[in-house]
Amino acid sequence: MKDKKHMITRRDFIRGTVAATIGTSVLGFKWPEAEAKAVRSSLVTIIRDKKAMDSSKNVDIAILNQMLEQTLIKFTGEKTTGDAWLSLVKPDDVIGLVPTPHLNPTHDEFVDVVKSSLLSAGIPKDRIRNAQGSPSKAKACTALIALPALKAHWLTGIGTVLKNYIMYSGNPSRYHKSNSAKLGEIWNLPFVKGKTRLVLVDSLYPLCDKGPQPDPRYKWAYNGLIAGIDPVAVETVCLKIITEKRNAIRGEPWPLSPPPICVEAADKVYGLGTSRMEEIKIEHSGWEQDMLL
């Protein structure tokens, strides 16, 4: 019978066997549970400032710059922003900034602040470029800084970190349907793998419902920057924030649908990082109200 092929269903998600099912279809063998359970630890920082945006949602550039400085120093343990950057990238790197252009786009102000900060660290202007787009953009860079904005997505559950590189696949619509769980494979493409030096999530004004088009009722001022090197850990923290916000809005459980199975798969099938909250060390500072964690 043609239906003998096991496909992912709601039941796999409830049983926690999504990764094993994807692993079988992608890798051709059952994913080794022992490897998946290896002890790991990932640091994710969250810096928030209540005044990062005014009541009209205009961004305060000076405050945003301070938030970025705090993020870099807290994350790297270096004493200055310049040293922090130079611990992540080399002056001769070609650095690609990868913002999100659609649905809930990355603030232009945020991209500008990151660029200015890199310039101040001594990175030559001609070595910093916007690398969002086709595979050639990633191929031309030796280092990538992912700059997605925090948002849910109607085809993948969450559309923040992992989905930010979808254009590098050269065929984004391939991930609209049953392959949406396999977004992690893009991060393992030869011209992408290992290049991401930092994931910096613009969480100033996130979108907690899936769209597919932005609905302002589901946006709120979180006024934060979320950062890490492990893209799955950062996505997992983003997911937690979005889930908590959704439950708060409805006053009852309001799970993302479809469930964000790409996150678990990125961990257990593609080995990009950890999706287990107990393996993620969160350090935060600044505004604490409604952290949603």
Next chain:
Amino acid sequence: MSISQKTFAFLVCFFTIFVFFQGATVELYANAINLPKTVGHWVQPDSPRIIDANNIFEYMNGAGELYLGYRFNHIEVFEYTFESHENILVELYFMETSDDAFGLLSLDWGGEHVSFGGSNEKSPGPSLASSARALYGGGLLRLWSDNLYVRIMAYRETPDSKKAVYTLGRAIVANRKSSSEPELLKFLHADRDSAWRLRKDRLSFFRSYLVLNSIYYISEENILDLDLSVEAIMAPYEHITGSSDNKHVQFLLIKYQNHGSASKALSHFHAAYLPEHKEKDMADSAAKDPNYFKLEDGWLAYTLLGKYIAIVFECPDQESAKEIIQQNGSNILEKGGYHER
């Protein structure tokens, strides 16, 4: 004729043909929506941008899958501008049927109910779902008017932009006929004497498995054989217990083109979703008596009634599954659906 004359003649012909077909495209989609040239301080552009199935992904990326999951014709996009102020975006989604436009609104019944009066408000038939035909929140107005689904969004909400958005909404629905909800809704059990209450504010109409998954995730694959020829409703019910922890169950009703298609789809669903259950169960599923299965998240029951499939998910016990599926099944039998083969 010299080369330069030939080039000139070619360009003239090309330009003429281009202009003709551009005009023809706009003409092709000519419609009766009479939008105001100005609204408040905002000014309408000279012509709308026309989006159809060929360029929808260029316009909205993966969001296009939503509209292609319904019977979609085209979108007309107007971006009203006001000097240095934020624009107001008007998107008119022309759908093939009123059911499809209703379906788009039904994906989210949240927001402030807006009444524009007139014939658009008067449903020609009984209404089961939310009575709202227009919903507003945060600068975005969404509305259903016959075969038209509309999104009007002020990029920045102010008292003036809200007024302008409402003015545009009123102009769009003026003199448009009103349509009933999809026929399929009449089969839903909504009696007050039941222990299970239909959540009308969560009821959605759709045709695509991608849309189904965005409402209630079933599978990464299309295991219910959904396509533009089917009609489907996801209708949650909640148990009336008086406690704050009301249990929800999900009731799915699908109408296929004929009994054969429904039977085949149910077999497909059974094989993919309930693979550990034997083939005799699949044979039983072709009968009108419901089949029950204890799963990880509760009881599931399904039944096949002519060209209809009814499935209930996440029931706390078999009795609840039986009650919900039989009450809805009785409606299908009583209202004639079962005999429509």
